[in-house]
Amino acid sequence: MLTIALVDRVGSGLWASVSVLYFTYVSGLSVGEVGTLVAAAGAAGIAGAPLGGRLADRVPLTRVLIAVQLLRALASFALLTTDHFALLVVLCSLGSLGDRAANVLTKLYATRVAGADRVRYQAVQRTVANAGWALGGLTAAAALALGSTAAYRWLLAGDALSFAACALLTLRCHEPRATSRTVATSKDPSSTAGPTSPWRDRTYLAYVATDTVLFLDDAVFKVGLPLWIAHTGTAPHGLAPLLLVLNNVMVVALQISLARFGSTTAAARALLIPLSATFALAGVAMAASATGGTITTTLSLTAAAVLFTLAEMFHATIAWELSVALAPETAQGAYLGVHGLAQSAQRSIGPLAVTGAIATGPLGWLTFGSVIAMTCAFQHRLVRERLAPKPLSVPPVTVSEH
Template sequence: MLVIALVDRTGSGLWASVSVLYFTYVTGLSVTQIGTLAATAGAVGIAGSPLGGLLADRFPLTRVLFAVQAARALAALPLLLTDHYGLLLAASALAGFGDRSSRVLTRLYATRVAGADRVRYQAVQRTLANAGWAVGGLAAAAALTFGTTGAYRFLLAGDALSFVACALLTLRCAEPPSGSRTVTGSTDPTPKNRPSGPWRDRTYLTYVATETVLFLDDAVITVGLPLWIAHTGNVPHGLAPLLLVLNNVLVVALQIPLSRLGATTTAARALLFFPLAAAYALGGAAMALSATGSTVTATLLLVGAATAFTLAEMLHATVSWELSVALAPETAQGAYLGVHGLAQSAQRSIGPLAVTAAIATGPLGWTAFGTGIALTCVVQHRLVRDRLAHPPLSVAPVTVSEH
């Protein structure tokens, strides 16, 4: 599965950086049409996480993941073969659904196959994914030097083939053990100790809501920093892509070492109270101060802000990998992790709005932004305390026939 993560993100790196250009210059879509495609993919993708997790609790995980990867490959065909807008909308919707489903399914696989070592396993997986993204992005930049329609189609075909490769590699993966699926002769379909599931688990839903806030570091890196650089005007615009490179390099270099700080549930919860909260607060303060200095000072502060938010990103990933599983019943991990995946989907919608609000408010806005996320860390630290002391009831295994 680690190789699959590398192949998957390499393909995504080929396509993500050029998709807007492809739809503009090859397909000939308007700005409004391109925006609608992206919005459709995002909206349908919201359902991908919970549905993918739910299916993985009822069917073999590797088979579900194979089907999702095949669907992602299928979604690329209309982009290559037609410019009919209705078909492009349908393909974008399928691609968005497949993207979000595959993320929660690969994470669930890591949880099941690695057991207590799941944090380190996912750190390695994330490092490989970031490396793949960088390789794909570099390949896309090289291909675009030709500036031809053939070059764009080559990149899209490469993305589609990466999904085919992922699907085929998934078939070679052993099915991990699952507490939600056992081959048994039990005939009791509604055991008394079955909880109502994540949708009625108020503590877990509140935890997911706080996670949505903590995932805002992604919006800062991808949207906030470039817009702030353009808005303030006291640093060169070329700094923006360099900060994205810095983010990627730091994740590849430090995600695995930092994962050791949250290798247990107790250690992961402890990271919330000070290290993670401090990183968010310092990042917001550095963004605010960058508007008040000389070019050199502002540049250094923005590098510091990017470093602080990247550190927060890595620490939060470590905390999130552990707590999202520790707070869920062992026999309903798919359903719970699927609901947890909604936090990232929601962040994609509210994140750009949050950072643009901070930019519009100026230095005070960035200070409030960082402080607000830091306070959310403290809230989450207290929220999970009682739950970890009194774990939820486990769902009885689902009876599965495998004739």
């Protein structure tokens, strides 16, 4: 599965950085049409995580993952055949649906295979995925130097081929044991009730809502930093891609090491406190970047990038553990699918949150960091009772001395 993660992200790296340019220069769409296309695809993708997780509780996970990868491949190949706006919206929506489903399915696979060591497994997988993303991005940058329509098409074809390769590689993966299907097929009449529904679990839904806020660091790197650098006017514009590289390098270098701080459920919950402080300091650093000249701005933005990257890695570790620990074993797929909504929703909320912070200025960034910090503290309290050790169901026995 680690090889699959690498191949998947190399392909995504080829396409993600040039998709908007492809639709503009190759498909000939207007700015408004490109915006509508991206928004529609993002909205469709929201359904992918819960749908994929629910299916994986009922049929073999590897079969679902193969189907999802083939859907992504077909959608990407089909983009090469048309420039019709409506068809492009449909195809991008299908690809986005498959992308979000694949994301939660690979996480579920890691959960079932790695068991108690799932946090370290996810850390290794995320490190490999980031390395693949960087490799794909560098390849795309080199291809764009050609400045031809053919280069864009080859990058899209490479993305599609990576998904087809992932489907073939998944055929070699063994099917992990799934408690939910074991329960569902049991002859024990008491098991016929089926798995618990996450949609009726108020604590888990509240946890997912708070995690949506904690995922906002993603929007900082994709939207916030580039726009803020352009807005301040004192930082060199070339700083934005360098900060993205810094983010990627830090994740590859440190994610596995930092994962040990959240290797147990109790440790993951405790990590929410330093995560809260990290988000607050990152907001302060962003605000400070508007108070000085070029050197001060550059140093402040670099510090903010480092802090937001640390927050990203801490939160990834926490989310890997808590999203599973809060879910019953008989419905892990359904629960992790609902948790996947946090990242999907953030893709819509995140850009609005960071542009709001930019429009407000330094006070906006202070508020941005403070709100996420307070959400960390709230989540720390929210999950306390659910994760507390359960008392014995039988009364203690007193042994007489006689």
